[in-house]
Amino acid sequence: MEWLRQSGLPMWLRYVIVALFSGVWKLSYYTPRTHKELRLEQARHLHQPTPKMTRLGAWSPFTPQGRGLWLQSILPYAAFRFALLPALFLPLGSVAASYVLLNSILAEIFTNMHTFLVMIPNHAGDDVMGFDEKAHSKGEFYLRQILGSVNYPTGSNANDFLYGWLNYQIEHHLWPDLPLSQYQKLQPQVKALCARHGIPYCQDSVFKRLLKAVDIMVGKTSMLKPSLAQA
Structure with missing residues (x-):
């Protein structure tokens, strides 16, 4: 865009x-x-x-x-x-x-419209990092999957079904080949691990994320860059 x-x-x-x-x-x-x-x-x-x-x-x-x-x-x-x-x-x-x-x-x-709602916002927003170059190490690669992805509300089968399990975007990028049912078990552990090490773990309402994504698309806001985030 x-x-x-x-x-x-x-x-x-x-x-x-x-x-x-x-x-x-x-x-x-x-x-x-x-x-x-x-x-x-x-x-x-x-x-x-x-x-x-x-x-x-x-x-x-x-x-x-x-x-x-x-x-x-x-x-x-x-x-x-x-x-x-x-x-x-x-x-x-x-x-x-x-x-x-x-x-x-x-x-x-x-x-x-439904897939746009659940797929586009989980990688966009003025609080989500965008990367222009490849990761330099395996550890950096996994860190980027967390900093560059967003989760929606999680934790129940009915909720997860409505999102098509795309509400576990962070866990999906960390383990893309896992069965969908495993993301529900791993999500609390990943979130707790990020909190322990001070790593931002973004999880919001899908509608809040939609507004943030659209603001990026129209040029009202911009994605975070690693240099800006470090500053």
Whole structure:
């Protein structure tokens, strides 16, 4: 969102743009980003040169990067969700198929908004560190997972289910391969360990974190940097 942060748009319009973005963010950000990482991993696995990746090229059908995005991700998903599924209801009439299409579109928007709510804020805020370089040691790497992540309220199965267990973001980054049920047991221990050693452990309401994340996106505030935090 650097383009929005640096724009001359009035602040109220920036917030509106973020609100609209929340309804399509999986398509506009998450899908091309995931596809990029997939191509990079495939190149590493096949010992091939790193493929050229650009933001504009990600959407262009005239580049390998863009063709892959459209043919492997966007078009198959759209054809299944917004064409095939509604078409199955055509024997019941065009009105039924239209309602299925409308519900599919609304479900897509609401799913985008829900995942935006629970995924974006747990790595953003003026009290969360952003790092421009790789960690220099294993210990520093683990410390960064704590300083650069945020938890939401934790501790019950019903609560955790509503968050999709993304409320344990700190523990997830420390142990990304653990079963989700283990995060509930580890979270109090990690929090206590951080308190013992004076390490900030950020845990807030998801709505408080959402506001902090959006303030970052519109340019009202900025992420912490290690040098500033140390100062």
